[in-house]
Amino acid sequence: MxxxxxxxxxxxxxxxxxxxxxxxxxxxxxxxxxxxxxxxxxxPFNIPSGSLIPTLLIGDYLFVSKYSYGYSKHSIPFSPPLFSGRIFGSMPKRGDIVVFKLPKDNSTDYIKRVVGLPGDKIQVIGGVLHINGKPIQRERVEDYQTTDLYGRTISVPRYKETFPEGTTHYVIERDGDRGYWDNTNVYTVQPGHYFMMGDNRDNSTDSRDEANVGQVPAENLVGRAEIIFFSIDENASLWRPWEWPGYIRWNRMFERIR
CATH class of the missing domain: 1.10.287 (Helix Hairpins)
Structure with a gap:
């Protein structure tokens, strides 16, 4: 060469x-x-269950803001024990929809609505949420179409709830006001903790269930749900991508979460 x-x-x-x-x-x-x-x-976070219907649906994909409540070890992937507590922390507002680590294992991601702040007394009586001994305003609106335990389409009562601060959202009562968690004892929210509930009141494992969820420490907060960037019907088949356009919920794209 x-x-x-x-x-x-x-x-x-x-x-x-x-x-x-x-x-x-x-x-x-x-x-x-x-x-x-x-x-x-x-x-990014996707909704795998119906506990926040009608606000969030199975198949919704959303962005969670990490800076809203400051940072803890759970802000970092795999939650390394680099520090304890929160830095640059701020308090969630009642009504925020929050992603948090399940206190039971500190690893499973859960998403619920904040209904109780530290020091609050929370109780459900006849399906009506009570905060500090007073029932919140609840207005019956048009029924909501959802599915029962057997996958059948049913109409269920839907209500517009108004928190004492004036924020509003919608909830459904799949079992009417006679569900398992529609009558509870009084829960006193501990300092540095938050009480979470789903909007699908009869199909939500949340802070009412002290054995499996309970009150959520501030350190376990991951972030606040902000906006839906994609949504596809839960019945869409992974193996039939050519059908996906028909299953996409175009009307939910870039919808702010409240």
Whole structure:
């Protein structure tokens, strides 16, 4: 091989190595940016259950703001024990929909609505939520179409609830006002804890169930649900992507969560 040919081959190898290294650097930088965004700003989250119907549906994909309540170890992927408590923390507002780590195992992601703040007394009487001994305003509106335990379509009572602060949202009572959690004892929310409930009141495992969820420590808060960026019907088949356009809920795209 001539000297020129050797030089050309050497230059080609160097260019290939340089191109590969540049590609690796771009991938590393992209991963670092993704980790920073997920840790400090926004985390995507999908809704796997119907506990927040009618506000959130199975198949909704949403962004959760990580900065809303400050940061804890649970803000970081895999919750490494780097520190305890929260930094740059702020208190959730009643009515916020929050993603949190289940206190029972500190790893499972749950999403519910904040109904009780530290020091509040929470009770459900005849399906009506009471806060500090007073029933919240509840107005019956048009029934909601959902499914029962057997997958059959049914109409269930829907209510517009108004919290003492004036914020409103909708809930459904699949079993009327005679569900298992429609009459409870009084829960006193502990300091530094929050009381969570689902909007699908008869189909939600939440703070009313002290054995499985209970009150949520501030450290377990992950972030506040902000906006739905994608939504697809739960009946869409993973193996039939050509059918997906017909199952996408276009009217829910980029809907603010309240």
């Amino acid at each position: 001539s000297d020129n040919a050797k030089k050309y081959a050497g230059d080609s190898v160097k260019k290939d190595e340089s191109g590969l290294w540049e590609t690796i650097k771009v991938i590393i930088q992209a991963l670092l940016i993704a980790v920073v965004v997920r840790t400090l700003l926004f985390q």
